[in-house]
Amino acid sequence: MLKFIASRLLQSIPVLLLIATATFFMVRLAPGGPFSQERQVSPVILEKINEHYGLNDPIIVQYGNYLKNLFKLDLGPSYAYQGRSVKELIAESFPVSLELGCYALLVALALGIPAGIIASLKPNTLYDYLPMSFSMLGICLPTFVLGPLLALTLGIGLGWFHVSGWYTLGDRVLPSLTLGLFYGAYIARLTRAGMLEILSKDFIRTARAKGVPEHKVIFKHSLKGGMLPVVNFLGPAVAGLISGSFVVETIFQIPGLGRHFVNAAFNRDYTMIMGTVLFYAILIVLFNLVVDIIQAAMNPRLRLHD
Amino acid sequence: MKPRIVFASLLLSHLLVGLNCGCSKRETPVERATRENILLMGNPGEAETLDPHLVRGMYAGIITTSLMEGLVIYHPTDDTLPEPGVAEHWSHSDDFRTWTFHLRDNARWSNGDPVVAGDFVYSYKRMLSPALGAEFADMLYVLHNAEAYHQGEIEDFDLVGAKALDDHTLELRLEYPMPNFLNMLKHFYWLPVHPATIEKFGKIDSRLSTWTRPENYVGNGPFRLKEHVTNKGIIIEKSPTYWDADTVQLKEVHFLPFDRHDAEERAFRAGQIHYVSRVPINKIDFYLENYPELIHIDDYVLTYFYRLNVTRWPLTDERVRQALSLAIDRESLIKNVSLGRERPAHGYTPDGTAGYSTPQEVEYNPEKARALLEEAGFPNGKGFPTMDILYNTSETHKVVAEAIQQMWRKNLNLNFTLSNQEWKVYLNSQRELNYDVSRSAWVAGYIDPMAFLYMWTSDNGNNNTGWSNPHYDALIKKAYQTSDIEQRHAYLQQAETILLQDMPMIPLYWTTRIYIMSPDVKNWNPKLLDNRPLKYIYLESS
Numbered sequence: 001m002l003k004f005i006a007s008r009l010l011q012s013i014p015v016l017l018l019i020a021t022a023t024f025f026m027v028r029l030a031p032g033g034p035f036s037q038e039r040q041v042s043p044v045i046l047e048k049i050n051e052h053y054g055l056n057d058p059i060i061v062q063y064g065n066y067l068k069n070l071f072k073l074d075l076g077p078s079y080a081y082q083g084r085s086v087k088e089l090i091a092e093s094f095p096v097s098l099e100l101g102c103y104a105l106l107v108a109l110a111l112g113i114p115a116g117i118i119a120s121l122k123p124n125t126l127y128d129y130l131p132m133s134f135s136m137l138g139i140c141l142p143t144f145v146l147g148p149l150l151a152l153t154l155g156i157g158l159g160w161f162h163v164s165g166w167y168t169l170g171d172r173v174l175p176s177l178t179l180g181l182f183y184g185a186y187i188a189r190l191t192r193a194g195m196l197e198i199l200s201k202d203f204i205r206t207a208r209a210k211g212v213p214e215h216k217v218i219f220k221h222s223l224k225g226g227m228l229p230v231v232n233f234l235g236p237a238v239a240g241l242i243s244g245s246f247v248v249e250t251i252f253q254i255p256g257l258g259r260h261f262v263n264a265a266f267n268r269d270y271t272m273i274m275g276t277v278l279f280y281a282i283l284i285v286l287f288n289l290v291v292d293i294i295q296a297a298m299n300p301r302l303r304l305h306d
Numbered sequence: 307m308k309p310r311i312v313f314a315s316l317l318l319s320h321l322l323v324g325l326n327c328g329c330s331k332r333e334t335p336v337e338r339a340t341r342e343n344i345l346l347m348g349n350p351g352e353a354e355t356l357d358p359h360l361v362r363g364m365y366a367g368i369i370t371t372s373l374m375e376g377l378v379i380y381h382p383t384d385d386t387l388p389e390p391g392v393a394e395h396w397s398h399s400d401d402f403r404t405w406t407f408h409l410r411d412n413a414r415w416s417n418g419d420p421v422v423a424g425d426f427v428y429s430y431k432r433m434l435s436p437a438l439g440a441e442f443a444d445m446l447y448v449l450h451n452a453e454a455y456h457q458g459e460i461e462d463f464d465l466v467g468a469k470a471l472d473d474h475t476l477e478l479r480l481e482y483p484m485p486n487f488l489n490m491l492k493h494f495y496w497l498p499v500h501p502a503t504i505e506k507f508g509k510i511d512s513r514l515s516t517w518t519r520p521e522n523y524v525g526n527g528p529f530r531l532k533e534h535v536t537n538k539g540i541i542i543e544k545s546p547t548y549w550d551a552d553t554v555q556l557k558e559v560h561f562l563p564f565d566r567h568d569a570e571e572r573a574f575r576a577g578q579i580h581y582v583s584r585v586p587i588n589k590i591d592f593y594l595e596n597y598p599e600l601i602h603i604d605d606y607v608l609t610y611f612y613r614l615n616v617t618r619w620p621l622t623d624e625r626v627r628q629a630l631s632l633a634i635d636r637e638s639l640i641k642n643v644s645l646g647r648e649r650p651a652h653g654y655t656p657d658g659t660a661g662y663s664t665p666q667e668v669e670y671n672p673e674k675a676r677a678l679l680e681e682a683g684f685p686n687g688k689g690f691p692t693m694d695i696l697y698n699t700s701e702t703h704k705v706v707a708e709a710i711q712q713m714w715r716k717n718l719n720l721n722f723t724l725s726n727q728e729w730k731v732y733l734n735s736q737r738e739l740n741y742d743v744s745r746s747a748w749v750a751g752y753i754d755p756m757a758f759l760y761m762w763t764s765d766n767g768n769n770n771t772g773w774s775n776p777h778y779d780a781l782i783k784k785a786y787q788t789s790d791i792e793q794r795h796a797y798l799q800q801a802e803t804i805l806l807q808d809m810p811m812i813p814l815y816w817t818t819r820i821y822i823m824s825p826d827v828k829n830w831n832p833k834l835l836d837n838r839p840l841k842y843i844y845l846e847s848s
Contacts, residue, residue: 032730037362038747040737040767041441044457049439052513081536082355083516089536148568156576162335164573165562166538250565253573255538259565263352268730 005289012285019281020070020274024063027265027273034079034268053079066274075278076271080264086275089260093244094279096166097256100179100249101242103172107180108187113230115184116191117218120226123196131188138185147178147251164253175252179245183237187230195226224298231298235291239283334577340826340845343557346579348570352537352563356518358497359433359440364749364836365583367494369561372542372840373525374497377407377426377476378488382842385753385834386660388488392421392498392526393476401789402483409474414547415500416523416530423470428510429498430468435511445495445751448487450479483789486660486754492837493752500524528554528841537563548841555844574822580845582822587702590645590820599825603647604832606819607656608749609758610648612695612710612812615739617772620690625682627809630743631668632675633717634710636815643709644702646820651813653806655758655798659834662755662795667806668813672717679718687719694723697745698732706814707745736770744770746811753834755798756785762805773810824848 035041035049050056054065069076075086115131122128138146151174155163161170198204199222207217244258257276264272296302339346353366358374361367371380379391393407413421430449433440434456447453450467454460467479480487490496503524508515516522523531528550529542540561544554562579564570567586574582585593585601593601614621614630621627636650649656653664676686684690695711697703707724714720722743727735735741748768750757760766763782764774781801788794806813819836825848830838 030731031734035441036730036733036737037441038733039442040770042444042767045439045441045443048436049441049513052437052439077514080354081352082357082360083514083518084536092536148572151572151576156572159332159576162573162578163576164564164569164578251569253562253564253569255535259537263565266729 001293005293008289008292015285016278016281020067020278021063023274023277024066025059027268027270028059030268032268034270036268053077070278075275078269078272080267080269080272086271089272090257090275090279093255093257093260096254097244097249097258098242100172100175100244100254100256101238103176104179104183104241105238107176108183111181111184112187113191113227115188116230117195117223117226119188119192120195120199121218128192132192135185135188138181139189141182143178143182143245143247144251146181147174147248150174150178151251166252166254171252175248175254178251179241179248183241186233186237190229190233191226194229195222198222198225201225228295228299231291231294235287236284239280239287243280243283336577336580336824336826337847339560339580340824340847343555343845345556345559345581345827345840345843345845347559347561347581348573348579348583349540349561349563350567350570350583351565353534353540353561356523356531356534356540357515358494358499359429359438359443360513361494362441368837369540369542370494370497371527371837372529372559373523373527373531374494374499375413375525375527375548376491376494376497377409378491380492380833380835380837380839382829382839383831383833385837386489388492389839392426396488398487402485402487403480403789405478405480405487406471407476407478409476410549411474412549413526414549415526416545416547417500417503418547419500419502419524420473421498421526422473423476424473425498425501426476427463427468427470428501428504430466430496431463432499432504432510433495434463434466437511437513439513440495442495445490445493448480448482448484448490450481452481482786485789485791485794486752486756489660489754490752495751498526500526528839529556529559532558539563550841554841556840559840571822574824580824580827585820585822587645593822600822602819602821602823602832604819604821604836605649605656605834606749606817606836607659607753607757607834608747608817609651609654609656610644610706610745610747610814610817611651611654612814613736613741613744613746613771614810614812615741615743615772616810617739618693618742620682620684621693621742623682624808625678626684627812628807629675629678629682629718630714631809631812632671632678634713634812634814635670636668637670639706639709639713640815643705644815646818648815648817651815653802654811654813655755655802656750656816659750659755659758660753661791662798664755665799665803665806667803675718687721690720692721692723693742694725695743695745696732696735696741697724697726698729699726703745739770739772746770747817750835755795755802756782759785759798759801759805762810769810771810773808775804775808778804778808 035046054062078084078086078089119128119131151163155161155174161174165171204217204222207221244256246258246262249256249258260272261276264276336346349365353369354362356370358370361370375391377391377393378388381387381389392409392413394410396405396407398405409423415421430446432438433443433446434452436456436458443456451460451465455463455466469477471477503517504510507517507522520531520534528545528548530545532543533541541558543558567584570582571586571589573579614627616622640648640650652666652668655662655664657664695707697707711722711724714722736744748758759782761768763779778801781797785794785797826845828844828846829842
């Protein structure tokens with residue numbers, strides 16, 4: 001097990017290096033630079049600023065310096081927010097996105113799994129159609145529609161919650177619902193599919209024939225196998241959830257990482273783009289690893305290979 | 307199982323309601339803030355910095371003008387009038403080239419230090435330090451020898467026209483006569499910084515200094531920095547050391563950054579902010595009809611125009627450029643498309659800027675347009691290539707471009723395609739003259755026609771059309787050198803007439819500033835520059 005984890009982590013190093021390299025060169029290819037703006041900065045001044053950030057060096061030298069700093073875990077200063085380092089901005093905003101992601105995950109699991117199970121127990125009846133129609137709606141309704149809708153109804157209409165900001169516990173509700181419902185809808189469909197497959201298996205028929213009570217059939221014998229597709233989905237989903245959703249964060253004015261992620265690209269904030277991309281990549285690698293371990297524990301047919 | 311689920315969902319919904327106390331008639335954040343004298347303002351996006359010398363955008367600039375105070379400040383009602391700031395009174399030589407400012411004795415930094423003339427000299431030196439790389443250091447080029455110092459041609463700052471005669475007397479010598487100098491001086495690039503604080507957290511020209519953090523920030527304005535969390539908000543509070551603290555009534559101002567207009571407007575409707583900085587275009591009519599007391603439409607010094615790339619055939623022909631302008635019905639554009647109650651532009655500089663009257667050279671006349679086009683060799687648009695209108699991705703710019711495309715098709719039988727590009731890509735295309743027609747806008751940093759007209763000279767980096775005319779350059783130069791206001795305006799009018807006849811760009815309209823504001827906010831006056839001294843604003847429940 002430890003050997004497996006160690007080898008997977010080692011494997012991820014070249015992957016991350018590849019991502020860093022590709023991102024580094026791709027952001028430089030985009031037209032416009034971090035300091036271009038409508039009111040033109042005079043060429044002399046631009047030269048000085050570029051000199052300050054080492055942007056006048058040949059690209060390969062810049063790349064070398066970047067990697068050197070990366071190994072020292074130095075992500076550099078943000079180009080857009082003067083006097084702030086990328087590390088600091090990530091450290092400031094990630095806890096917010098993490099918190100939002102956890103609540104959203106809770107919402108998604110709490111709604112998605114029961115809905116999926118109920119649907120799978122009586123397929124092609126109202127118990128199936130109703131939750132599945134809702135989940136279809138949840139998948140089709142993008143967060144930029146659902147978010148304002150929830151804000152208008154629960155926020156402005158009923159006055160239960162604030163529609164922006166991140167201060168009180170109540171401020172967490174609308175963004176968590178917006179983000180969670182979308183994932184919950186997916187989870188419901190995956191749970192239903194997984195459960196249907198397991199419930200049609202011989203060992204379930206045997207269990208039922210032997211007179212095992214239905215709740216034991218579901219919770220003890222089917223759930224573990226039925227959840228496999230969900231677990232598979234959750235790896236990248238969790239990484240996406242906790243690293244912040246730009247849409248939800250801008251709709252509800254939440255100071256999370258997702259806003260930095262997208263605004264950095266608009267601002268051509270090179271160091272910030274690199275920092276957020278690498279951070280996201282690390283999260284994905286880690287969560288995929290966790291998913292592999294959980295899957296091996298849940299599915300006796302799987303083994304961890306180095 | 308079913309009743310259990312029903313019960314659980316009921317419990318959940320009760321829990322959710324309970325989190326926010328559940329009573330629907332509770333006090334809104336705005337009501338509470340008004341009671342506590344706290345102004346809650348929506349801000350379009352995050353402030354990139356609160357260092358007045360490194361600020362890039364208007365909105366961060368507005369916040370810095372509350373934290374720092376310059377020699378003169380914005381007048382509460384009239385943007386053309388100076389209001390004494392750190393300078394109690396001032397005088398100028400007859401030729402408007404030497405200005406002497408007498409600083410008040412009781413001006414203090416937020417750490418208690420007195421504000422002295424040397425602080426201003428230090429600040430100008432910092433702004434002009436080549437290594438600081440202040441993006442708009444050229445704003446200070448009006449000072450004698452400032453450009454030479456900034457470009458590294460001279461190294462002795464004593465040669466630059468900023469001298470502290472004593473602690474309370476500052477003399478500024480200008481490169482050329484500048485009757486409207488006081489208007490320029492109000493701009494945030496002329497704000498002072500506290501020398502000891504700058505030196506404590508770095509050198510005079512350290513770009514990456516941490517002095518702007520709330521725990522380090524020392525200012526001399528009516529407010530001081532209390533909190534700044536990126537993307538969450540900036541909180542400023544009344545400064546007890548400010549010389550005119552008795553006038554300041556607000557206890558705190560919160561600037562909340564919104565990346566989306568609609569989110570900002572929703573926050574207003576939910577009673578979370580007093581002021582919405584940008585109104586979604588589709589909400590303007592709704593507010594005007596239903597809540598006219600909440601929406602405000604002020605004149606603003608911003609020209610919305612289309613650049614024409616004069617290096618591309620057939621835009622090389624000024625008759626073609628004129629024809630394109632004559633075929634645009636600006637009244638209809640404003641009434642039916644842009645919807646912001648703008649003023650149709652009859653020239654480039656917004657009419658009335660600092661008493662300047664803009665030449666009336668732009669009109670809607672489709673017959674004349676067709677005649678000019680025919681004269682240029684394109685009868686009824688025949689033989690005219692398909693050209694493109696470029697704009698940066700935005701719904702507002704798109705609808706305007708579509709309307710213009712339609713007018714050119716209808717009036718001149720010309721085919722234009724539309725293309726949109728992401729902001730920085732678009733800026734790049736414009737700069738490299740990689741466009742045919744490009745949407746543009748220009749806002750003045752200070753109230754003076756020169757703030758609009760200087761950019762069209764041949765060597766200006768903001769020209770971006772390929773157009774150049776030596777007569778225009780000569781007239782602008784003459785205007786710079788004259789100290790007589792009438793004469794200066796006359797030169798500028800002649801120059802603008804040339805610009806409008808050559809037409810390297812098509813002025814469309816002079817925009818307005820549209821915002822929504824709670825009636826609790828008092829003493830908030832329409833301002834041409836959208837820059838209000840917050841020291842005069844107060845809150846009163848209405």
